[in-house]
Amino acid sequence: MFLRWMVRSDNKGVDFGLWKKISPSQLVCPIDLHVARVAKRFSFIDRNQTDWQSALQLTQHLRNLDKTDPVKYDFALFGLGVMEHY
Numbered sequence: 001m002f003l004r005w006m007v008r009s010d011n012k013g014v015d016f017g018l019w020k021k022i023s024p025s026q027l028v029c030p031i032d033l034h035v036a037r038v039a040k041r042f043s044f045i046d047r048n049q050t051d052w053q054s055a056l057q058l059t060q061h062l063r064n065l066d067k068t069d070p071v072k073y074d075f076a077l078f079g080l081g082v083m084e085h086y
Contacts, residue, residue, distance in 0.1 A: 001030050004027060004030065004071055004074065006018050006019045006022075007023075007024055008024050008071065008072070024069040024071060025063075025067060025069065027059075027070070028055050028056060028059045029059045029062055029073070029074055029077075030074060031054055031055040031058055032078070033081070035074065036050040036054060036081075037081045038081045039058050039061075039077060044057075044058050045057045045058050
């Protein structure tokens with residue numbers, strides 16, 4: 001999460017974008033229980049464990065949606081997982 005905040009930049013003040021030497025395309029999507037739940041439901045990942053390999057698999061899937069900034073979908077996945085209305 002820390003890398004996301006420091007590398008990505010947005011106009012809503014969530015991500016600070018202070019570190020310019022790392023590209024958002026290099027980030028790995030943070031994965032927790034909520035994100036994993038949604039990722040499994042939509043077949044973004046096929047692993048039972050919520051681990052580093054799951055995060056890499058999820059990030060690779062998200063790169064198919066946006067190769068320059070795959071982690072931008074993190075909050076949407078997290079929100080869906082918390083609300084459980086998907």
